Every structure is written in C-alpha cells, then in structure tokens.
Amino acid sequence: MDGFVQPVTGRGCADAVVPMERGQREVFCGLTGIIWLHRKIQDAFFLVVGSRTCAHLIQSAAGVMIFAEPRFATAIIDERDLAGLADCNDELDRVVTRLLERRPEIKLLFLVGSCPSEVIKLDLSRAAQRLSRQFMPGVRVLNYSGSGIETTFTQGEDACLASLVPILPTATTASLLVVGALAEVVEDQMRRLFAAMGVAPVAFLPPRSALDLPSVGPDTRYLLAQPFLSDTARALDERGAKRISAPFPLGVEGTTLWLTAAAEAFGVGAAALESAIAAPRERAERSLDRHRALLAGKRIFFFPDSQLELPLARFLSREMGMDLVEVGTPYLHRQHMTPELELLPEGTALVEGQDVERQLDRCRAEKPDLVVCGLGLANPLEAEGIATKWSIELLFSPTQGFDQAADLAELFARPLVRRAKLRV
Ligand code: SF4
16 A cells, blocks of 8 residues: 555445444443543542442553552442432532542542442432532532443543533633543644644643633634544534534544644645644654554454544554454444545445444454454454454553554554464
8 A cells, every 4th residue: 555645536435324233232331431531630530429340340440459649439329229318418428528628639520420220319410519519619520420321431531521511611712622532642742733733722621630621612613532522512512612524633644634624724724734744744654654564454343332433444444454344333423423434435334333243243254354342342252263452442542643643553453463473
C-alpha cells in the first residue's frame, strides 16, 4: 500500500443498510470509565454507590491495589428494603461528609450509580443536589449512572461528561471545544496544533481541573474526540453549541480530516493548515510503515464492545491495508458516524448490536487473523488459537493524533507478533 490516503470512491458504507442483532450480549460495565476519567480531572473524586461486585470491578479494572490516596471509592449499599432507604441516604451523607473533611483538595464529587436493585431505588440526583447545597461553593456534587445494564463500558464517560454540561459557564464569544477524555500528552499535542493553525480559543471537556470548566454557548463549535459521546453531544446541542462533523482523530488520515474540519469551521486557509500539520503528518506516515508490513493483508474481526470499532476499522483498512471480515458496533449513531461510514470500503460487513453466539459462530467459520473484543471473549478465543486484542486497552492507551498513530497500529501488531513467536 503506497501512501496513506486512498482516494474516496463513492459513499463507502454511508448508505449501507446495517443489520441489527438483538441477543445475548457480552459487555463490560460503565464503571470502568472512572479509571481513565479520574486521571484526567485531577481534583475530582468518583464515589461509586454500589455493591461489593462494583467495588471488586473497580479495583480489578484499576489493575493495582491502591496505597496512595485514591480518587475513587465504592460506598457499598447492602440489600435493604424500601423502608431502609432513609438510612441509606443518611449513610451516604455521612460517607460524603467524612470524605470531604479528610480530602480538602476535592472540588468535584461524582456520585456514580450502579445497577444493583437496592442502588436503583436510591435517588442519586436528589442526593447530589442535597449534598451540593451543603458543600457549595467549595465542592460541587454531581451524579451519573455507570450501570452495566444495557450499556457498553464507554457509556460511563458519556454519562459523566453529559452530567457536566449543565454546569458549564455560558460562553459569550466564539471558541472551539474538544469533547472526550484525551491523555494529557495527546491534549498538549492538539493544543500546539490548533495554536499553529491559528484556531483559538480552544478548551477541552473534561478539563484537567474542576475549577477550569470550559464555557459553552451558541458561538461554541465542538469537535468530538471520541465516538461514544451521543448524550454529551445532545446536552451540548441543547446549550446551543454546534457540532463540527468529522471522522475521529485515529490514525494519520483521521487526525488530518479532524483537524481540517476544525480549520474549515474557523476559516483557516489551506496554506496555514498545511504549514501547521505537514511535518507531524509526514512523520506519522513514516512511522506506520513498519507496522503496515506486518498488518497488510491480515483479516480482522470486530466484536461490538467499545463503540470505537468503526474508526478503528477505517484506520486499519485504509492506512494499514487490513481486510475487514466483520465490523460489529454496539450502537450506530448515523449522524456522528457518517464521515466514518463514507470512508469504509463499500460492502464491509457491518453489524449493530449483538447476538454473541451467532457472532462467535461466524468468527470461528471465518478464522480471522485477529479479533478485537471484550475481556470476556478474549480468553476463550485465544484458547481456540485465535489472536485477540482487548478493546478496553484502546481506552487506557493514548491513541489519538499524529504522534500516537504508530502506537495505535502497534496495539494491533503486538498480538500477531506474540502468536507468531508462540508458533515457533
Ligand atoms: S454496576 Fe452492575 S455491572 Fe457494573 S460492577 Fe456493579 S453490579 Fe456489576
């Protein structure tokens, strides 16, 4: 494959009728978003109101026992009947009061709901309002649901960011808002690129500090950095902000088109854009070569899990020359995904939703070289001799932008290299 941008012919998959599957689903819980969100908003605390299962999930998703002062915890609500709910609220108030007394650096507290029935009975939005009244102006208390029922794990971030939108200050001037948690190194690179392009002011949601909430209003144009933020986008639309339609900044092509869309929205000329992005883009193109040699021609199968599947499939097919066997996505937001669908090869086997047994049958029959899936499916597939990539790793690693394009490709190359070594 020469060069990275293949000419776009026709409308790709933009007009494709995507079959929908409704069956048993293998999904991971929305609480996991806390793991990357707590690193991002450095004066926020995430208090999961949940069961022992939720506490275990958070602890194991964090991957380590925390010895330093963590910025997330679980308030365990044991089984109670409705009559016990008043005590529950009192207990929650006591836990929050003790936490905030001990941790004066906390400026924003999220009460994160979960799916056990005893938690569903609790009205966490009233609890958040009550506690906010008590602790404002020092600490604001918000709530969102990280429940694992009928959701995918990335929806936790969407719910968290959507809960922030109503409290953002009102903007009075034009600005660009980049929406979606990005690793700090990526955010810094994006800031430098926007500055070089002459796009200003630029703010990020979520911010690094709760004291630095971005403003939003009718003159705000926003650019989604993640493809799973439909509730947040709706909340921003309600504040009058306008979305800039673009593919997502994964890979060289995605990043180029994402920045180009921002440039067009802010009246930046082609020459100014080119002079800002030419050098990092060319460096990134070169960095992909060694991974392309390994990935080109390999067949990849996506189980629906993260909602990142379409942009990843576009990157791996167009820039790395991989063959797409099947691309499953938990949800297909047509409006947000049209720029991605237009770039996918016509005839790509797309599926929305999941019927896991049928998908496993198709996967086994196709014998792909690599499967992208959730944790629950990875081990059994590996045991059957199929190389896998955990989709959750894509959220834990910096992958967006030019400088991360090679790291993104490497995430897919690594399981193939490992399997080749095992075979020797
Ligand atoms: S929120 Fe639900 S799915 Fe997630 S860990 Fe708790 S009990 Fe499990």
